[in-house]
Amino acid sequence: xxxxxxxxxxxGIGPEVIDQAVKVCDAIAGKYNHEINWTPALTGAIAxxxxxxxxPDETHEICANSDAVLFGAIGHPKFDNDPSAKVxxxxxxLKMRQKLGLFxxxxxxxxxxxxxxxxxxxxxxxxxxxxxxxxxxxxGVYFGERGRKDNGDTAFDTMTYQRFEIQRLAKKxxxxxxxxxxxxxxxxxxxxxxxxxLWRETVQTMEKDYPEVEVSYEFVDAVAMRLVQWPKDYDVIxxxxxxxxxxxxxxxxxxxxxxxxxxxxVGSKVSLYEPIHxxxxxxxxxxxxxxxxxxxSAAMLFEDFDLTQEAQAIRDVVNKSLAKxxxxxxxxxxxxxxxxxxxxxxxxANI
Amino acid sequence: xxxxxxxxxxxGIGPEVIDQAVKVCDAIAGKYNHEINWTPALTGAIAxxxxxxxxPDETHEICANSDAVLFGAIGHPKFDNDPSAKVxxxxxxLKMRQKLGLFxxxxxxxxxxxxxxxxxxxxxxxxxxxxxxxxxxxxGVYFGERGRKDNGDTAFDTMTYQRFEIQRLAKKxxxxxxxxxxxxxxxxxxxxxxxxxLWRETVQTMEKDYPEVEVSYEFVDAVAMRLVQWPKDYDVIxxxxxxxxxxxxxxxxxxxxxxxxxxxxVGSKVSLYEPIHxxxxxxxxxxxxxxxxxxxSAAMLFEDFDLTQEAQAIRDVVNKSLAKxxxxxxxxxxxxxxxxxxxxxxxxANI
Ligand SMILES: CC(C)[C@H](C(=O)O)[C@@H](O)C(=O)O
Ligand SMILES: CC(C)[C@H](C(=O)O)[C@@H](O)C(=O)O
Numbered sequence: 001x002x003x004x005x006x007x008x009x010x011x012g013i014g015p016e017v018i019d020q021a022v023k024v025c026d027a028i029a030g031k032y033n034h035e036i037n038w039t040p041a042l043t044g045a046i047a048x049x050x051x052x053x054x055x056p057d058e059t060h061e062i063c064a065n066s067d068a069v070l071f072g073a074i075g076h077p078k079f080d081n082d083p084s085a086k087v088x089x090x091x092x093x094l095k096m097r098q099k100l101g102l103f104x105x106x107x108x109x110x111x112x113x114x115x116x117x118x119x120x121x122x123x124x125x126x127x128x129x130x131x132x133x134x135x136x137x138x139x140g141v142y143f144g145e146r147g148r149k150d151n152g153d154t155a156f157d158t159m160t161y162q163r164f165e166i167q168r169l170a171k172k173x174x175x176x177x178x179x180x181x182x183x184x185x186x187x188x189x190x191x192x193x194x195x196x197x198l199w200r201e202t203v204q205t206m207e208k209d210y211p212e213v214e215v216s217y218e219f220v221d222a223v224a225m226r227l228v229q230w231p232k233d234y235d236v237i238x239x240x241x242x243x244x245x246x247x248x249x250x251x252x253x254x255x256x257x258x259x260x261x262x263x264x265x266v267g268s269k270v271s272l273y274e275p276i277h278x279x280x281x282x283x284x285x286x287x288x289x290x291x292x293x294x295x296x297s298a299a300m301l302f303e304d305f306d307l308t309q310e311a312q313a314i315r316d317v318v319n320k321s322l323a324k325x326x327x328x329x330x331x332x333x334x335x336x337x338x339x340x341x342x343x344x345x346x347x348x349a350n351i
Numbered sequence: 352x353x354x355x356x357x358x359x360x361x362x363g364i365g366p367e368v369i370d371q372a373v374k375v376c377d378a379i380a381g382k383y384n385h386e387i388n389w390t391p392a393l394t395g396a397i398a399x400x401x402x403x404x405x406x407p408d409e410t411h412e413i414c415a416n417s418d419a420v421l422f423g424a425i426g427h428p429k430f431d432n433d434p435s436a437k438v439x440x441x442x443x444x445l446k447m448r449q450k451l452g453l454f455x456x457x458x459x460x461x462x463x464x465x466x467x468x469x470x471x472x473x474x475x476x477x478x479x480x481x482x483x484x485x486x487x488x489x490x491g492v493y494f495g496e497r498g499r500k501d502n503g504d505t506a507f508d509t510m511t512y513q514r515f516e517i518q519r520l521a522k523k524x525x526x527x528x529x530x531x532x533x534x535x536x537x538x539x540x541x542x543x544x545x546x547x548x549l550w551r552e553t554v555q556t557m558e559k560d561y562p563e564v565e566v567s568y569e570f571v572d573a574v575a576m577r578l579v580q581w582p583k584d585y586d587v588i589x590x591x592x593x594x595x596x597x598x599x600x601x602x603x604x605x606x607x608x609x610x611x612x613x614x615x616x617v618g619s620k621v622s623l624y625e626p627i628h629x630x631x632x633x634x635x636x637x638x639x640x641x642x643x644x645x646x647x648s649a650a651m652l653f654e655d656f657d658l659t660q661e662a663q664a665i666r667d668v669v670n671k672s673l674a675k676x677x678x679x680x681x682x683x684x685x686x687x688x689x690x691x692x693x694x695x696x697x698x699x700a701n702i
Pocket of ligand 1: 245
């Protein structure tokens with residue numbers, strides 16, 4: 001297969017972790033006879049500094065014309081204490097999601113046997129956790145009208161959902177559930193919000209098309225509680241943009257190893273793959289960041305092109321590196337800490 | 352002191368747990384020479400069944416003319432699977448908050464030494480946790496304009512905040528922080544929402560009036576993560592209605608004993624005290640529900656009237672009952688399980 005992949009390294013540790021994922025993908029391509037063309041493009045703080053825009057049009061063209069996008073991380077501390085700064089790296093992220101139509105953020109949560117005791121949660125609560133949160137990513141209060149009134153003393157944001165946006169996401173949720181444990185949970189706040197009532201109504205109407213899927217409806221506050229109490233109760237969760245933002249981050253605590261958690265953001269034409277961790281500016285340039293989340297995001301990429309063997313080969317080599325202790329300092333537990341680049345080299349060599 | 356307290360038992364286990372709190376308060380009144388006049392009033396599903404309204408005007412009159420309100424729980428399963436039902440118990444709750452002007456929900460989170468191992472979180476992460484979430488309760492997306500467009504295919508809700516609403520809540524937050532560890536964390540989503548930017552701006556302006564308080568600003572997604580990772584990092588958290596709904600429920604998991612967690616909802620004229628647990632319909636009428644959260648909510652009531660000794664006497668007798676194992680079945684761990692009413696009698700007798 002021939003794959004054109006846009007490479008958005010971004011800020012902080014982004015470039016370093018992306019480099020390792022590229023090595024691993026190239027090794028996969030070599031072994032399984034694929035051809036990968038990488039096209040780097042600017043995004044984030046580095047794009048603001050270079051061309052004044054966090055998601056430049058040129059970057060968008062490159063992404064839109066690729067088969068997939070591999071993304072590192074964005075964000076720089078110089079923007080952090082100034083939420084009203086005119087141009088911010090995060091705006092690039094939102095613009096990218098919208099312009100590429102990345103409507104579904106897929107966040108798997110699972111545990112690694114060898115790392116389970118790093119979790120703040122007790123082993124018996126989390127062992128065997130295997131859930132996916134599907135977060136709507138191009139609608140809701142993130143993209144509604146907002147502004148000020150009364151000389152700036154009143155601020156408002158509008159949470160809007162259209163039926164087709166919910167259907168599109170829910171369809172993906174039902175399909176995923178069918179391939180897994182056939183359990184789907186729709187998370188909303190239908191006891192308060194009209195948008196949530198539209199969610200519930202829409203999903204209820206779709207139930208008949210997936211008679212094998214057991215559907216439940218829960219309020220977001222209850223799920224914020226139950227997710228850390230009984231994560232094993234969940235299989236596929238679908239939810240709105242804002243609730244998903246909160247719940248996916250909460251869920252990332254379960255595994256105890258955020259540096260390993262991958263994600264994808266699915267569009268109708270092109271999808272994007274990125275680690276869930278941020279740009280971790282303190283570690284930038286030190287060759288110490290854990291590249292595994294980005295490497296595992298690349299596995300999700302292959303999976304989406306039905307290259308199941310290739311995806312499995314990546315997951316296997318990651319597990320092997322964990323078992324052998326070929327890990328960065330965040331996981332080395334007093335043992336030898338390998339450099340980011342050393343871990344990448346080892347993974348590529350062992351594919 | 353003479354206190355007129357409105358008594359809203361509500362649904363499910365509400366009446367049973369309220370009964371025990373009344374016994375305890377009466378014992379306190381006897382011991383410390385206070386006079387408490389209890390005025391029962393209808394709310395919740397029982398009010399819908401009786402007078403067709405979850406928060407009848409008569410109930411409002413009683414509450415508005417009392418010194419405080421003691422509240423049980425509301426909700427009934429017959430309303431649960433019909434989120435679009437015209438009249439629902441939860442509407443009573445929202446109406447009550449709005450009409451009584453209960454602008455600040457106060458939710459302490461702390462651990463009980465004897466119960467700490469019931470938490471899903473590891474002991475070392477939570478031991479010593481002592482934080483308060485102050486949730487704005489009468490504004491935000493709960494009370495903004497909402498509706499449908501496009502023949503029902505589009506739904507919208509408006510999240511609105513006015514500067515004075517934020518100031519009022521933040522003032523309480525700063526004052527609480529001054530009495531505690533002098534740390535205040537404002538939780539928002541200022542990288543996306545205009546309302547959050549108004550929050551941040553408003554709180555920043557108030558910082559100079561409380562030079563001793565160390566103020567931090569964090570995004571709600573990060574807090575959803577850090578709250579279960581490092582709960583001891585927090586002291587007083589202030590946040591908007593919807594974020595508070597999610598975070599307070601999430602925080603309730605920390606202690607591992609939701610049946611013990613009290614709360615208050617503070618208004619400018621009258622305040623309300625209630626357990627954080629729900630109406631637990633499966634247990635209703637069985638005399639098995641844990642009354643301690645309601646009893647501890649009564650302690651918060653006395654505290655707010657500067658009856659510190661009285662409040663402490665309640666907390667002491669609760670701790671004594673826990674130490675002696677005079678507890679309901681949820682805490683009995685194979686030992687003798689006392690009835691709800693037996694626990695109440697024991698507490699009252701030991702004040
Ligand atoms: C940076 C921010 C705008 C973004 C979001 O809220 O979507 C981030 O938290 C995320 O989840 O990717
Ligand atoms: C019942 C519901 C409307 C309510 C809320 O969301 O405020 C509840 O979850 C709470 O936190 O008291």
